[in-house]
Amino acid sequence: MTTERAGLVWLLAATFLVAVAGLVYELIAATASSYLLGDSVRQFSLVIGIFLSSMGLGAWLSRYVGDPVTGFIRAQIALGLIGGFSASVIFAAYAGYGVIGLPLYGALVVIGALSGMEIPLIARVLEEIGAHEFRFENVLTFDYLGALVASLAFPLLIVPYLGLMSAALAFGCLNLAVAGLSLWVFRDRLGPRGRGTWVAWGLALGLSGLALIQSERMVSALDAALYEDDIIFAERTPYQAITVTRFRDRTRLFLDQSIQFDSRDEHRYHESLVHPALSRVARPRNVLVLGGGDGMAAREVLRHGAVEAVTLVDLDPRVTELFRDHDDLAALNGEALRDPRVTIVNADAWTYLSDPGPAYDVIIADLPDPRTLALSKLYSREFYQLMVQRLAFGGAFVTQAGSPLYAREAYWSIVETLEAVPSPARPGETLEVTPYHVLVPSFGDWGFALAQPDAPAQRAITLPPGLKFMSPPVWAAAQVFDGDTDRVAVEVNSIRNHPLAAYYQQGWDYWFE
Structure with missing residues (x-):
């Protein structure tokens, strides 16, 4: 396979993967805000509006990125860190201070802007490597397919089996995997100036991987901060988060952090x-x-x-x-x-x-x-x-x-x-x-x-x-x-x-x- 052909195939695959990750971050933010703040229609509307407008901002800002390959890779590293830790920061802010506005909407703006840069930068890379089979509509097709997969997987697989915090960290690692493979595929284009990016990628991957491994402990620590008593049972189902706490002879049930009974x-x-x-x-x-x-x-x-x-x-x-x-x-x-x-x-x-x-x-x-x-x-x-x-x-x-x-x-x-x-x-x-x-x-x-x-x-x-x-x-x-x-x-x-x-x-x- 020629270098041009390999670059084309990889960038179309990367388009699909980053589209999946971007929509998952958006759904995680909307779900977390509706769990914690209620009024799901208002929260989903706000999250979608802010995210899409931020994507438009990112697309506009992409014109100021000099080298599209380096810009795309660094955007993936930033998304891996910010998107990956977004749910952890939101829940930590709620547990510690009872507010989530700044971390929620701040993360949305940054994640949306970085996600908005992806398609313009990919298109520029394809043009620069001289991919003769490149058509912009192919990039959009893979982008929309990724969104479809994410929207189906989120309620059926991601929330029931991962939970919001672990899911965010897992897809943060996915962005970092895209960054790492892009570094490898385009290593000849980057040359010595890519060393700093390699170091940043390695540090980010190590931090995110460690956080993902420890995600269950992180969830337990945040749950302990959210509830006064000892947690004897905690599980997220396809419908809600179930938490049962106990202190001496007192048992309480919480569904999505809302108390249902106190014994x-x-x-x-x-x-x-x-x-x-x-x-x-x-x-x-x-x-x-x-x-x-x-x-x-x-x-x-x-x-x-x-x-x-x-x-x-x-x-x-x-x-x-x-x-x-x-x-x-x-x-x-x-x-x-x-x-x-x-x-x-x-x-x-x-x-x-x-x-x-x-x-x-x-x-x-x-x-x-x-x-x-x-x-x-x-x-x-x-x-x-x-x-x-x-x-x-x-x-x-x-x-x-x-x-x-x-x-x-x-x-x-x-x-x-x-x-x-x-x-x-x-x-x-x-x-x-x-x-x-x-x-x-x-x-x-x-x-x-x-x-x-x-x-x-x-x-x-x-x-x-x-x-x-x-x-x-x-x-x-x-x-x-x-x-x-x-x-x-x-x-x-x-x-x-x-x-x-x-x-x-x-x-x-x-x-x-």
Whole structure:
């Protein structure tokens, strides 16, 4: 193979590889920001916009690079270091200071600019080596193919099997491998002036390789900085990051760094979520729990002697496996997920309700907060209409609805959304909704919304024995809202406009930013 031919083949291959790495860095930044800051639509839009505009800047700056071969190689070395360590720096900044703006957007600008230089520099190298088969559209084709491969591999392989920090370091090493092979292929063109570049490449490769080998320890160290207690389990699944921590007799579950329960006070939350709804139904035989993969809500449901069957629908099979199969975690839910009356279905809640299936006497939505549009749809009028279709005659539905103090507008938007759903039992009318809230120390003032197609009978709440928190006086007090938490004017949440996600983000930002 001639030198010209070898250079052409390698540069087209390099175009493919650097395109893969560049898009992976962009996806890592967008995913990390949505994990840590919420509102995935806003974060992905910002990341994509900043990255693409920075690529345009890099393409413009490439005209000032004197030697395109040296410029391309040095850009790969810089990308290997900056892109490779980008996720580590972002998570370290969040763990240490609670902010990620400067490292996130600063890295995006630099990575985008360096990535934008690649195609113009490759084109100039091909022209300079006299590659007669060179056509610019061939370079673009390999670039777009690399982007396709990265976009498919990221959710299916990279995140589940590498995680964000290890993935960034691995693709940083890929950029450095491209730099090293380019140094070798074009060694005759560089001559003695390439020695400094060889040294820089070797140092960068050594540092990145060492970091990649130690990436698991780095992840563990950052996790330890993020959480107060000892981490007894940490795993990233295709759906989320699962972390379980423990200190003495206190166990806490975090999903994507957001607390889901604290064993010291989870009974206040789960008793409040479950028992008012079941007490509204004469014979709650068949119960559906949406979310609640930790089994705590199912534990409370099984306290009611009339219950014959519980279907628990949770998206992530790893969560339900953990709280069913690990004895110490299963003990927290009273081994509810091992009970023969409980059927676990690992599926999306929307899809499950959309498919044909049985009617339920009680439906309990123990779903994540509406931080993103994907989660906001599970609090939409359309979702609640699906839910009503799966309620048996005389049934009841309850959902956790966030904090009426910290996210006041979001809470009342959920209530008003339920109140906007037509009642199948009373033509021309809507669901009867009972808003209520309790103090859960781990979360703060926390709200729920209980809905029924029929007007509820005026009777005292009936509770099973053995509860630690919920009682008739607590239930009566829970329905009283003060001046800081009472109803405000808000929009109904629909999949067409999604005001809920914005309400949620604005509320929490007001209190905690």
